[in-house]
Amino acid sequence: MSVPPATEHQTQHLIISEVVGRFTSASNATFLGSDDNGDMWVYKPAAGVRPLWDFPSESLAHREIMAYEVSSCMDLDLVPETVEADGPLGPGAAQRYREPDPDFDPRQWFQDDTDPCLWPVAVFDLVANNADRKLGHMLVESGSGRIFAIDHGLTFHHQDKLRTVLWGFAGQPIPEACTDALAKLRDGLAGELANRAEELLNPDETEALRRRTEILLQNPIHPHPPEDRSALPWPLW
Numbered sequence: 495m496s497v498p499p500a501t502e503h504q505t506q507h508l509i510i511s512e513v514v515g516r517f518t519s520a521s522n523a524t525f526l527g528s529d530d531n532g533d534m535w536v537y538k539p540a541a542g543v544r545p546l547w548d549f550p551s552e553s554l555a556h557r558e559i560m561a562y563e564v565s566s567c568m569d570l571d572l573v574p575e576t577v578e579a580d581g582p583l584g585p586g587a588a589q590r591y592r593e594p595d596p597d598f599d600p601r602q603w604f605q606d607d608t609d610p611c612l613w614p615v616a617v618f619d620l621v622a623n624n625a626d627r628k629l630g631h632m633l634v635e636s637g638s639g640r641i642f643a644i645d646h647g648l649t650f651h652h653q654d655k656l657r658t659v660l661w662g663f664a665g666q667p668i669p670e671a672c673t674d675a676l677a678k679l680r681d682g683l684a685g686e687l688a689n690r691a692e693e694l695l696n697p698d699e700t701e702a703l704r705r706r707t708e709i710l711l712q713n714p715i716h717p718h719p720p721e722d723r724s725a726l727p728w729p730l731w
Contacts, residue, residue: 508588510537510581522554522647526591527581534591536644539583543647548655549625554647555587556694561622561646562589563690564703567682568675570614572643592642594633601629608662610669615643616660616716617672621679621706622649627658630731652698654720657727661719668714676714680707 510527514534517524523542527535538558543551555578562576579588603609608616612632619627625648633642648655668676683691683704691700719725 508535508577508579510535510579510588513537513582523583525581525583527588535579535588536591537579537581537583537586537588538647539581539586541584541586546648548653549648549651555585557649558587558589558646560691560694561649563687563694564622564679565618565643567687568618568679570618570675572614572618572641573646574642574644576646589644592633592640592644593636595636595639598634600632600634603632604659604662608660611641612660613663613669613672614675615641616658616663617668617675617710618643619656619658619660620710620716621676621703622646623651623655623702623706624649625651625655625657626727627660628727628729628731629659650695650699650703652696652702654723656720657725659726659730661725663716664718666716668710668716673711673714676707676711680704680711683707 508529511530513525513527515526517526517536522544523539525537527537529535538555540552540555543554545551559576559578562573565571565573574592575590577588579586581588603612615627615632624646626645628645631643631645633644634640635642679687688700691703695703
């Protein structure tokens with residue numbers, strides 16, 4: 495799929511003017527849409543979310559947006575710009591579209607040990623408490639070769655929910671660049687990011703985010719998989 499290059503401006507509230515396609519493999523209603531500038535966005539209307547027992551359906555858009563805010567605060571640049579959006583199918587969230595490299599097979603990241611290039615994703619998932627880090631929720635952008643992490647509706651629960659394909663890092667020290675990112679997040683949660691968290695999460699979820707960040711800074715070791723619940727997403731892809 496060929497799309498116009500993204501502009502560099504940042505938008506807090508977006509209007510999707512046209513829906514041009516649908517991602518049929520997504521578990522919730524997910525569309526490719528364009529704004530008035532011709533930029534392409536992954537548009538997820540709230541009305542298309544399937545009910546979940548542990549995540550309120552109406553909260554998923556806010557979780558997607560908070561994931562972007564956290565990634566930006568940490569200077570990880572992992573999560574494409576994600577904002578509140580209105581469109582032909584109602585309000586929801588929209589994420590700037592990043593075209594995947596069709597020739598890249600993400601399984602090559604796991605040929606032997608987990609590729610160290612995925613450490614930023616793993617650390618982001620630890621603080622975001624990502625309950626759905628599938629293999630297909632990471633992509634390499636066509637042209638730039640940048641790694642992006644997508645699909646963050648199941649994040650920031652106040653209870654431990656981490657399910658990920660990145661347990662290959664279990665027991666290993668978190669790299670210094672990632673602990674620096676954690677320190678930026680701690681500082682952000684004491685400042686401007688706290689205001690966004692108040693808007694997007696409930697108080698228990700915000701406090702749990704702070705707690706996870708502090709724990710990792712005090713003991714910068716990737717945890718081991720839990721034994722009392724499922725540690726992997728399903729399906730893995």
